[in-house]
Amino acid sequence: MDNRLQPPLEDPGNGQRPQRARGPKVGIVACGAIVRELVAAARALGWDYELTAIPAQLHNRPERIPQAVQARLDAWAHRFDWILVGYGDCGTGGRLDELLARYPHVVRIPGPHCYEFFGGAAFHAQAAREPGTFYLTDFLARHFDGLVVQALGLDRYPHLQDLYFGNYRELLYLRQMSENDQSERAQAAAQRLGLVYREADTGLEELLQRLRRLERMWEERQRHG
Numbered sequence: 001m002d003n004r005l006q007p008p009l010e011d012p013g014n015g016q017r018p019q020r021a022r023g024p025k026v027g028i029v030a031c032g033a034i035v036r037e038l039v040a041a042a043r044a045l046g047w048d049y050e051l052t053a054i055p056a057q058l059h060n061r062p063e064r065i066p067q068a069v070q071a072r073l074d075a076w077a078h079r080f081d082w083i084l085v086g087y088g089d090c091g092t093g094g095r096l097d098e099l100l101a102r103y104p105h106v107v108r109i110p111g112p113h114c115y116e117f118f119g120g121a122a123f124h125a126q127a128a129r130e131p132g133t134f135y136l137t138d139f140l141a142r143h144f145d146g147l148v149v150q151a152l153g154l155d156r157y158p159h160l161q162d163l164y165f166g167n168y169r170e171l172l173y174l175r176q177m178s179e180n181d182q183s184e185r186a187q188a189a190a191q192r193l194g195l196v197y198r199e200a201d202t203g204l205e206e207l208l209q210r211l212r213r214l215e216r217m218w219e220e221r222q223r224h225g
Contacts, residue, residue: 023048024218027079029072030086032056033139034114037176038086041208045215052076056139060151062091066099073103081105082218084211088113107214109207119174120206126198132169134195141173141182144189165193173199 026049030038033056042049054068069085076083085108089096100106111117115135119126126133140147149155152164171193173186183199190197 024081025049025079026081027076027083028052028086029054029069029076029083031059031090031114033059033137034086036139036180037118037204037207038084040177041204041211044204044208045211050080056143056147057151059090060147062093063095065090065092066095069096070099073106077103077106082107084109084214088117090114105218107217109214110210115174117207117210118176118202118204119172119200120202122174122200122202123172126170126172126200130170132167134165134168134171134193136171136173136182136186136189138174138176138180138182141186141189142180144185148189149192161193165195168193168195171195171197173197174202175199176202176204 023046026042026047028038028042028049028051030051030053032053035051035053038051042051052072054065054072058065058068065087069087073083073085083103083106085096085100085106087096087108088111090113096108100108109117114137116123118137119135123135136144145155152160154161154164171186171190173183175181175183178201186199187197
């Protein structure tokens with residue numbers, strides 16, 4: 001199996017490994033929508049890692065996510081000290097966690113979805129203030145036409161827009177990386193959907209904090225057998 005970095009829609013322009021390899025060998029099985037951010041986080045943490053990506057399009061068919069993750073884990077399980085699964089629950093209804101419980105050295109990022117583990121407090125504040133919010137990350141803003149408009153058939157059947165988005169009132173763009181700013185595309189998406197546009201600079205700090213906690217948990221487990 002070819003385990004090189006393979007995002008489904010774009011190459012983040014980064015290699016697999018940080019320049020300074022130290023500590024345990026970490027495998028990352030990631031949703032293609034957060035590859036760029038996980039590469040940046042793994043490098044910031046100084047991990048010795050390899051990453052394989054699962055197509056972001058599976059978010060439109062979340063029941064298929066556990067099976068896709070399992071295929072990667074079964075191919076990779078023996079190669080790493082521990083494996084990070086770069087997903088939240090992501091609409092799997094707990095089935096992803098049921099799968100991961102079979103693998104003692106596999107963990108996933110805590111949280112229901114990437115909006116929450118990128119946005120943190122900004123996400124929770126927005127969700128409490130306006131439940132009818134549609135969220136975009138850098139990746140989803142960049143690929144809005146393909147992953148939303150075309151995938152949902154809005155380009156072919158415009159009347160479906162009200163069916164899918166009639167209960168939404170606002171769009172919040174969560175910007176992770178300033179050098180990858182997608183605010184123009186996010187604003188265009190809000191205009192197309194007829195939603196009030198908002199944005200928040202989240203950076204990667206919330207994600208980094210969660211990954212540090214997972215790393216410490218693994219270290220504690222190693223110390224105590």
